Amino acid sequence: MGSEKSTENTQKEAGRKFVAPPPIPLEEYNRVATEHLNTFEGYVPRIYSDTEGIPTMGAGTALFSKNKDKKFSLRSLDEIGKEINLDHPYQFSEK
Numbered sequence: 001m002g003s004e005k006s007t008e009n010t011q012k013e014a015g016r017k018f019v020a021p022p023p024i025p026l027e028e029y030n031r032v033a034t035e036h037l038n039t040f041e042g043y044v045p046r047i048y049s050d051t052e053g054i055p056t057m058g059a060g061t062a063l064f065s066k067n068k069d070k071k072f073s074l075r076s077l078d079e080i081g082k083e084i085n086l087d088h089p090y091q092f093s094e095k
Contacts, residue, residue: 034059058084 024032037043037059047063050056054072055063061083064072 041059043059044057047055047057050060050062052066054066057063061080062075063080064074067073
């Protein structure tokens with residue numbers, strides 16, 4: 001809250017009034033966020049190593065996580081599937 005207050009005060013001092021952005025539906029937010037990630041972060045249609053060496057796919061979906069010993073462990077397929085698409089989680093096949 002402190003930073004909101006200081007931003008509001010700074011804008012008032014500059015002769016502007018702080019106006020909160022209007023809320024948008026979650027579906028629209030997810031679409032815009034995905035579009036932004038794909039545009040500015042890139043989308044890689046294969047598995048690659050990110051800047052930390054973590055196996056990753058798509059627009060930054062980490063397949064593994066590092067534990068305290070800095071060893072990789074596979075994230076659950078359900079967790080990865082939900083990250084790929086919150087509305088319709090991707091279902092991985094056992095085949």
